[in-house]
Amino acid sequence: MGVQGSSGRYDVLVLGGGAAGLMCARVAGQRGRRVAVVEHMPEVGKKILISGGGRCNFTNLEVAPDRFLSANPHFAKSALKRYTQWDFISLVSDYGIAWHEKTLGQLFCDQSAQQIVDLLLRDCAEVGVEILTSAPVRDVTRAPEPNGGFAVRTESGTLRAPSLVVATGGPSIPKLGATAFAYDLARDFGLPLIEPRPALVPLTLQPADKALAAPLSGLAVDSAVTANGTTFREATLFTHRGVSGPAVLQASSYWQAADLHAGAHAGGRKRAAAAPADLRGLPVRFDLLPEVSDPDWLVAAKAARPRQQLQTVLGEVLPQRLAQRLAAQLADGAGADDRPLAEWPDRALRRIVQQLKDWQLVPAGTEGFAKAEVTVGGVDTAALDSRTMQARDVPGLYVIGEAVDVTGWLGGYNFQWAWSSGWAAGQAV
Ligand SMILES: Cc1cc2nc3c(=O)[nH]c(=O)nc-3n(C[C@H](O)[C@H](O)[C@H](O)COP(=O)(O)OP(=O)(O)OC[C@H]3O[C@@H](n4cnc5c(N)ncnc54)[C@H](O)[C@@H]3O)c2cc1C
Known part of the structure; x- marks a missing residue:
């Protein structure tokens, strides 16, 4: 879809047609805003479509701020409280999408993740949101004050709006269209970053541990896995390169974050400009006998x-x-x-x-962004207003979803953050 047919002028430009971007566009459109979504892939919502094994684990019954990692653990509270899991469940139910709880509060579509994308696209279409696909952004500029406003140059023309929402996600799984665009744009506009790292990602092992684990590849075991003081009781899966499975994926976010967020409680932050943390030496601890409490x-x-x-x-x-x-x-x-x-x-x-x-295993590393379900780190929440997601020092610029330094646990939490932060910005733009 090209830019023709419009003057290229909108009230709101949303960069990225993923979960957060589509939610934001839908809400802003319902408020009467003239909205365009700019997506560089041929179709929107790719991660929604492949999520949850094609059934989209769209939220979790247990959503609470302590299920999210961020250098500022309080930042997510406002948006999560204003647009809750119950709000999204109502939306899904009103649309007639049948769903079920799988385990640990995780809600999935009975049929297909396509239903979630259809819901968002239907609502967007109803309020006239324009969705431009296969539209890579060349550059983004801001007009000087007092008029301000943003110009987004794409291959098919230039779009302008007083509000610009960055919803291009994080760099996890580039083959699905993921990019680090949000970070580049944040840097251009002077927004600080918390060092992005792969999360919800399999861990690789040192040679000696790998020799033990590799022959067990494919085997899953009930476990309680602890990293950086946080424990997850779920399965561990042995792989050719190390360990994976839900408990390990969850722990990986905390193992990754051990150093990254170490200063958070003391009010400190590790910015992207700082030297990469040396993660070696930090163990991940496995209780392989979680049902056994008797040492004898x-x-x-x-x-x-x-x-x-x-x-x-x-x-x-x-x-x-x-x-x-x-x-x-x-x-x-x-x-x-x-x-x-x-x-x-x-x-x-x-x-x-x-x-x-x-x-105790000391991981050699992770399988990286190619295999990571999400990214910890991102645009520093210190630069954003938690109620609106607007950049404090750049009026009209909003950042939502995975691009922000808020990362959920495995189990529907990341989509809930996308819905909540997208809704918050959609109300404000
Ligand atoms: C395999 C997999 C399974 C997952 N399963 C679940 C799950 O079941 N439950 C859950 O809660 N979370 C899940 N997640 C995480 C979830 O998909 C993300 O947290 C969520 O999609 C983030 O939403 P977002 O809108 O911020 O980013 P995205 O959904 O990634 O959307 C970003 C959009 O921006 C586009 N884009 C990127 N760069 C540009 C650019 N330069 N110009 C224009 N457009 C651009 C992308 O193509 C994409 O459409 C899964 C992730 C993966 C990889």
Whole structure:
């Protein structure tokens, strides 16, 4: 779609036709604003379409500010409170989209993520929002005061508006059209950045740990995974390169953030200009026996079943393949794992339980933006008004969604942030 058919003048230009941008455009349009969405891909809402295995985990029943990471943990409160998960659930239900809770408050469409995109596009169309696709932005300029206003030059013409909303997301998964455009634009307009890093991302392991994990590739285990003091009780999945699965993805955001947000409580911030943090040395801790609370569990098993091998007993609470491998590793020697429990000193059995409940791995790194579901960091919230998402020092400029330094947990929280921040800006533009 080109710019022809209009004068190129609007009340609001929204850069990026993703979750936040479409929500913002819809709300601004409903308020009678003349809105254009500028999307560089041939279609809008790509991440919505592939999310949640094609069923879009569109929000979470448990949305609360403590489910979000940010250098300012209070920033997200206002938008999340003004446009809640219940508001989005009503919208979805009113549109006749059937949904269900999968686990841990995560809500998914029964049928298809396409329904969420259709909902947003229908509402946008009803209020005359123009959606320009395949429209890469060449540059953005701001007219001098007092008139201000923004000019956005695309391949098919120049668009102008007094309000410009940056909704181009973060750089996670470039093959879906993700770019770091928001950060470049923020820099151009003097907005500070919190160093962006991949989050909700598989972790890679050091060679020795990888040698243990790689043969277990594909295996999932119930676990409680802790990074930087925050614990997630979900599955860990072993991969060829390291570890993944929901518990690890969640922990990755905190592991990434360990240094990044370290100064937040003291009011400090790590800006993008600072040297990259050295993440090596920070362990991620795995409780592979989350159902076992008794440190004498194996000692009791020995008393009850002295002839059984360690791997047999471990195999009752862990997948067999993992039990075998761990038994061999924990036994510290070839063949030692054949011993019946009776031959194991109580002390050694207690140590094994302790090791399995606090297995510490120091990741080598992450699988990077190519595999990350989201980005931690982004436009520093200190530069934005939490009620409107408007840049404090650049009137008319708004930043919403993943481009902002607010990152949700896995499970629908990131879309809720996109809806809430998009709604907040949509009310203000
Ligand atoms: C595989 C995957 C699955 C996910 N599943 C879920 C889930 O189930 N639940 C959940 O809550 N979150 C999920 N997420 C995260 C969620 O998709 C994002 O947090 C959310 O889409 C962010 O919304 P946004 O509008 O800020 O950015 P996006 O949805 O990424 O939208 C940004 C838009 O801007 C466009 N754009 C980028 N650069 C430019 C440019 N220079 N010019 C013009 N347009 C541009 C992009 O093409 C895109 O359309 C998932 C992410 C991935 C990658």
